[in-house]
Amino acid sequence: AQSVTQPDIHITVSEGASLELRCNYSYGATPYLFWYVQSPGQGLQLLLKYFSGDTLVQGIKGFEAEFKRSQSSFNLRKPSVHWSDAAEYFCAVVKSNFGNEKLTFGTGTRLTIIP
Amino acid sequence: DAGITQSPRHKVTETGTPVTLRCHQTENHRYMYWYRQDPGHGLRLIHYSYGVKDTDKGEVSDGYSVSRSKTEDFLLTLESATSSQTSVYFCAISGTQGFYEQYFGPGTRLTVT
Numbered sequence: 350a351q352s353v354t355q356p357d358i359h360i361t362v363s364e365g366a367s368l369e370l371r372c373n374y375s376y377g378a379t380p381y382l383f384w385y386v387q388s389p390g391q392g393l394q395l396l397l398k399y400f401s402g403d404t405l406v407q408g409i410k411g412f413e414a415e416f417k418r419s420q421s422s423f424n425l426r427k428p429s430v431h432w433s434d435a436a437e438y439f440c441a442v443v444k445s446n447f448g449n450e451k452l453t454f455g456t457g458t459r460l461t462i463i464p
Numbered sequence: 465d466a467g468i469t470q471s472p473r474h475k476v477t478e479t480g481t482p483v484t485l486r487c488h489q490t491e492n493h494r495y496m497y498w499y500r501q502d503p504g505h506g507l508r509l510i511h512y513s514y515g516v517k518d519t520d521k522g523e524v525s526d527g528y529s530v531s532r533s534k535t536e537d538f539l540l541t542l543e544s545a546t547s548s549q550t551s552v553y554f555c556a557i558s559g560t561q562g563f564y565e566q567y568f569g570p571g572t573r574l575t576v577t
Contacts, residue, residue: 381564383565385568390571391570391571392468392554392568392569392570392571393507393554393556393568394568395565395566395567398564398565400564439506439507443564451509451522451523452497452509452564452566454506454507454508455506456504456505456506457506
């Protein structure tokens with residue numbers, strides 16, 4: 350069964366520092382991968398997605414993610430975080446077969462930004 | 465932002481009472497979903513719909529039922545609420561790509577006392 354692991358429950362970074370949030374998936378074929386962000390009290394917003402092609406994908410708000418098949422990873426990065434990036438981040442996966450697809454979410458990583 | 469609203473946004477109810485949550489979309493999207501969000505579990509799919517009157521179960525469907533009589537509305541019903549159903553419930557929609565690129569509503573916080 351497909352699954353998504355976000356090994357870091359909580360990460361704290363200083364404003365202006367770089368950020369990397371980890372996501373690992375388990376699935377034999379090429380998955381469709383997503384990162385969502387959830388600000389406090391809000392719904393989830395799609396940051397970026399990977400379906401195929403270039404393994405480095407750009408998203409909104411200055412985020413990017415790199416798909417690494419050899420490591421089964423899809424880590425989210427940002428070169429310089431802003432206080433407004435404080436939120437919870439979810440990685441999600443859909444297998445690429447047709448029929449009975451399900452979007453499976455990781456348990457999330459909460460990001461705290463310190464001045 | 466996708467045109468998705470959820471009502472009510474907050475609800476407190478007692479164990480054993482029925483509860484219905486509503487999701488309304490203005491995007492004319494085919495697919496609609498109900499998730500619950502709990503600490504340490506991320507989001508888990510309860511039920512989804514792939515068209516009017518077409519629904520199917522997700523991974524945590526026990527104790528929940530859904531209905532979709534119009535494209536724009538997807539209702540989630542807890543027939544007899546239990547404390548384990550205290551959660552934040554999110555509705556999501558997606559277009560022709562099925563489970564891809566889902567867009568989420570603002571959520572409903574439900575407390576069962």
